[in-house]
Amino acid sequence: MWQVIGQTRAVSLLQRSLETGSFAHAYLFIGPAHVGKMTLAINLAQALNCETAERPCGECASCQKIALAKHADVQIVGLGYGGDSAEANSRVEISIDQIRQLQHSASLPPFEGKYKVFIIDGAELLSIEAANCLLKTLEEPVGKVVFILLTTNGRLLPETVISRCQRVELLPLAVTEVETALNRSWGIKPQKAELLARLSHGCLGWAVSAALDERLLQQRAERLDELLEMVRTDCDERFAYAAQLATQFSQKRGLVQERLDLWLAWWRDLLLVKAGSGGEITNVDRLATLIDMVKGYSLAQIRTFINSVLVAGEELRQNANPRLVLEVLMLNIPVVEGYSEEHAIARAEVKNG
Ligand SMILES: [Zn+2]
Numbered sequence: 495m496w497q498v499i500g501q502t503r504a505v506s507l508l509q510r511s512l513e514t515g516s517f518a519h520a521y522l523f524i525g526p527a528h529v530g531k532m533t534l535a536i537n538l539a540q541a542l543n544c545e546t547a548e549r550p551c552g553e554c555a556s557c558q559k560i561a562l563a564k565h566a567d568v569q570i571v572g573l574g575y576g577g578d579s580a581e582a583n584s585r586v587e588i589s590i591d592q593i594r595q596l597q598h599s600a601s602l603p604p605f606e607g608k609y610k611v612f613i614i615d616g617a618e619l620l621s622i623e624a625a626n627c628l629l630k631t632l633e634e635p636v637g638k639v640v641f642i643l644l645t646t647n648g649r650l651l652p653e654t655v656i657s658r659c660q661r662v663e664l665l666p667l668a669v670t671e672v673e674t675a676l677n678r679s680w681g682i683k684p685q686k687a688e689l690l691a692r693l694s695h696g697c698l699g700w701a702v703s704a705a706l707d708e709r710l711l712q713q714r715a716e717r718l719d720e721l722l723e724m725v726r727t728d729c730d731e732r733f734a735y736a737a738q739l740a741t742q743f744s745q746k747r748g749l750v751q752e753r754l755d756l757w758l759a760w761w762r763d764l765l766l767v768k769a770g771s772g773g774e775i776t777n778v779d780r781l782a783t784l785i786d787m788v789k790g791y792s793l794a795q796i797r798t799f800i801n802s803v804l805v806a807g808e809e810l811r812q813n814a815n816p817r818l819v820l821e822v823l824m825l826n827i828p829v830v831e832g833y834s835e836e837h838a839i840a841r842a843e844v845k846n847g
Contacts, residue, residue, distance in 0.1 A: 666696025
């Protein structure tokens with residue numbers, strides 16, 4: 495019983511390889527954040543160690559231990575794993591020491607199960623030394639050991655590592671699939687299920703987290719308000735905001751990328767509303783604001799700004815100067831005639847006392 499929802503292609507590929515005994519000794523699961531990579535990896539670890547014929551059954555002692563992260567032969571390596579020490583918390587990449595420990599453990603036979611399974615979460619964060627060290631293990635596979643590398647971006651991994659793994663792509667689910675799953679499996683009411691499904695962009699894991707933790711929706715609302723404020727504000731404040739984001743970027747890249755994604759979804763919604771396809775939008779709870787805002791822009795302005803957000807994201811990924819990239823992005827926010835003028839006058843009056 496595979497627990498991952500959707501992902502039928504990936505599941506049937508793994509199921510087939512289990513049935514024929516032809517599974518790889520290393521897999522690379524590629525897909526966006528929260529799409530189900532870890533769930534599928536845990537399921538595969540269960541299937542490899544399951545004690546019944548219906549692998550993974552989800553109910554035998556082995557399957558249950560793995561689900562509770564208490565199985566001695568299934569280990570997860572990544573930034574958020576490996577203790578609460580200050581050193582562990584301050585890591586920005588998966589270190590060579592973590593991979594050496596893993597290799598030592600891989601050299602010992604399974605302790606209680608049939609296979610040792612090592613899941614490397616965020617494999618794109620392997621340091622160069624760590625990736626090279628891991629490569630040696632992948633090149634000389636030992637029996638009864640399976641590696642599962644999870645990544646949101648395969649392009650950030652060395653080609654030598656990728657070529658040693660069987661690639662398994664996980665694609666976002668259809669919005670209706672997420673909606674149905676939230677409703678049926680988690681008992682979320684239809685209206686909320688629809689909102690979460692759309693905001694999740696097909697990544698069920700995010701939708702479930704947001705259903706269980708109100709703070710995620712709250713946070714999204716605050717961040718969206720912040721971004722919308724930048725449309726209405728003057729250059730000084732936009733630059734201050736760019737500087738603030740650039741500082742965050744140096745500490746936690748993901749936070750800035752999340753904002754760009756939020757921004758992108760918002761402007762895509764504006765494009766859809768402008769083009770008369772409002773039924774497809776992501777931010778369904780803000781339709782009135784979208785309708786109001788879209789009046790101030792032309793289709794070309796919206797398209798150009800969407801492109802600016804995409805360019806900024808790509809430049810940040812390529813390690814361009816974050817402050818510069820974000821300042822340019824802030825300057826590229828298209829001018830709303832009327833609204834911003836009125837706002838600028840009000841603001842000038844406040845400033846002049
Ligand atoms: Zn089982």
